[in-house]
Amino acid sequence: MTEYQMIDSDQTVYRDGTIKLHGPEGFDGMRKAGRLAADILDALVPMVQPGVTTASLDDTVRQMTLDAGAVPATMGYRGYAHSSCISINHVICHGIPSDKALKDGDIVNIDVTPLLDGWHGDTSRMFLVGDVPLKARRLVDVTYECLMLGIEAAAQPGARLGDIGAVIEGHARQFRYGVVQEFCGHGVGRLFHDAPEVIHAARPGTGPELKPGMFFTIEPMINLGRPHAKLLNDGWTAVTRDKSLSAQFEHSIGITENGVEIFTESRTGKHQPPY
Numbered sequence: 001m002t003e004y005q006m007i008d009s010d011q012t013v014y015r016d017g018t019i020k021l022h023g024p025e026g027f028d029g030m031r032k033a034g035r036l037a038a039d040i041l042d043a044l045v046p047m048v049q050p051g052v053t054t055a056s057l058d059d060t061v062r063q064m065t066l067d068a069g070a071v072p073a074t075m076g077y078r079g080y081a082h083s084s085c086i087s088i089n090h091v092i093c094h095g096i097p098s099d100k101a102l103k104d105g106d107i108v109n110i111d112v113t114p115l116l117d118g119w120h121g122d123t124s125r126m127f128l129v130g131d132v133p134l135k136a137r138r139l140v141d142v143t144y145e146c147l148m149l150g151i152e153a154a155a156q157p158g159a160r161l162g163d164i165g166a167v168i169e170g171h172a173r174q175f176r177y178g179v180v181q182e183f184c185g186h187g188v189g190r191l192f193h194d195a196p197e198v199i200h201a202a203r204p205g206t207g208p209e210l211k212p213g214m215f216f217t218i219e220p221m222i223n224l225g226r227p228h229a230k231l232l233n234d235g236w237t238a239v240t241r242d243k244s245l246s247a248q249f250e251h252s253i254g255i256t257e258n259g260v261e262i263f264t265e266s267r268t269g270k271h272q273p274p275y
Helices: 024-047 054-067 134-154 161-174
Strands: 004-006 019-021 084-088 091-093 107-112 114-116 123-128 185-187 194-198 215-218 221-223 229-231 238-240 246-248 251-255 260-262
Touching: 019 194, 024 054, 024 107, 024 114, 024 123, 024 251, 024 260, 054 084, 054 107, 091 107, 091 221, 091 246, 107 134, 107 246, 123 134, 123 246, 134 161, 134 215, 134 221, 134 246, 134 251, 134 260, 161 194, 194 215
Parallel strands: 004 019
Antiparallel strands: 084 091, 084 107, 091 238, 107 123, 185 194, 185 215, 215 251, 221 246, 229 238, 251 260
């Protein structure tokens, strides 16, 4: 049986399996953290060019986060040493920034989570590097559509978590794309990763009921080929087993009395590439 827990403004929270329900102060905190996260990704748009290293992009993420009075939630998280995850081409997620330079035709996911005043603004967005082939651009477009269809499903009265995964999987399969199942969305708020798990391939009408005050991410990872993932020896980088391209978009959202609020939406209209 699903357990929900109403969270007060000054309450210490723990990862205890309960789904947290937040009030107005939580929504205000997530709006601020989400705006910062979206602004950071907006600022990276002109920087994502052939020849730019992923380490330099990560430096910008770190500096913008610190300048805003926040800290990168990923730094020190389970030993991770960077301010973002940057995943190129067949990397599904958790790509590690390095001296590797972007090349013309790459597709890149940049995932940031500033921790601002105790709240996590978790979001990622795809970027196109130079002249990107049509099939790669279509994968990126469909992945964004999957995200927004998932958010739309969450906004329906009486929705359940399975409804989100069902609509994402249904849309991706129209294009014969694979939906990654080894990784999922998650509860978010004062904790970086919390209950519930948000599966991106599921049956409609299953899973916990969505209730006002729930905060979680939707972050579909869609492969041009088969859905299977493989973890590299660094313990972080997940890649497609068949080396096909992969794309991902992520928003942090809150369930309201009337639907859904997207905390991490771009304020300048940079929702999906080309920007």
